[in-house]
Amino acid sequence: MKPFDCGDADLNGFLLNDAKRFAETQIANTFVIEEEGNIIAYFCLLNDKISKVEVTNGTWRKVKKKFSHEKHFSSYPAIKIGRFAVSLSYKGQGIGSKIMLFLKYMLRDENAYSAFRFLTVDAYLSAIPFYEKNDFDFLIPDDDNKHTRLMYFDIIRLQ
Numbered sequence: 039m040k041p042f043d044c045g046d047a048d049l050n051g052f053l054l055n056d057a058k059r060f061a062e063t064q065i066a067n068t069f070v071i072e073e074e075g076n077i078i079a080y081f082c083l084l085n086d087k088i089s090k091v092e093v094t095n096g097t098w099r100k101v102k103k104k105f106s107h108e109k110h111f112s113s114y115p116a117i118k119i120g121r122f123a124v125s126l127s128y129k130g131q132g133i134g135s136k137i138m139l140f141l142k143y144m145l146r147d148e149n150a151y152s153a154f155r156f157l158t159v160d161a162y163l164s165a166i167p168f169y170e171k172n173d174f175d176f177l178i179p180d181d182d183n184k185h186t187r188l189m190y191f192d193i194i195r196l197q
């Protein structure tokens with residue numbers, strides 16, 4: 039693996055030590071973006087769901103409203119962005135947002151086998167402005183977890 043530093047030791051370590059094993063054991067797939075031989079960013083994806091038992095009643099009502107003309111389910115399919123990181127040398131230049139847009143269209147247009155409605159992410163607190171700028175909303179109004187907030191994006195918003 040080529041060198042990569044996004045400023046976060048866990049995210050750097052995942053790419054170096056875990057990404058390959060996660061793919062081999064079918065836990066998560068990692069996508070690396072390179073420019074002129076340098077890794078400028080990576081993200082990893084796995085299957086997920088937004089389920090009634092995991093969110094507040096208010097949030098669930100908001101999710102259900104999106105399916106008002108159909109039978110309601112106790113969960114809806116999602117894809118989780120397990121990791122998302124841009125190299126420090128490229129940070130703050132709009133590259134993360136461009137990759138996020140590419141990722142959304144890639145998943146919507148090329149996922150011909152299994153349906154999903156939402157993207158989810160456990161956003162680092164420092165990265166929340168980035169996800170908000172990329173149209174993610176909070177899934178749980180007052181997340182207890184002090185390190186991350188669960189956020190989601192409705193893929194239908196692309197249409």
Ligand SMILES: CC(C)(COP(=O)(O)OP(=O)(O)OC[C@H]1O[C@@H](n2cnc3c(N)ncnc32)[C@H](O)[C@@H]1OP(=O)(O)O)[C@@H](O)C(=O)NCCC(=O)NCCS
Binds near residue numbers: 171
């Ligand atoms: C978060 C991250 C992926 C954003 O990538 P990026 O290429 O720097 O993002 P962009 O340049 O597209 O920024 C878009 C918006 O995100 C926000 N943003 C980006 N980095 C930010 C930071 N460090 N702190 C606060 N807001 C930030 C800003 O609102 C920015 O909008 P602006 O350009 O109008 O100021 C990148 O900074 C990174 O890899 N950080 C370390 C790892 C991390 O936190 N990953 C997320 C794990 S959940």
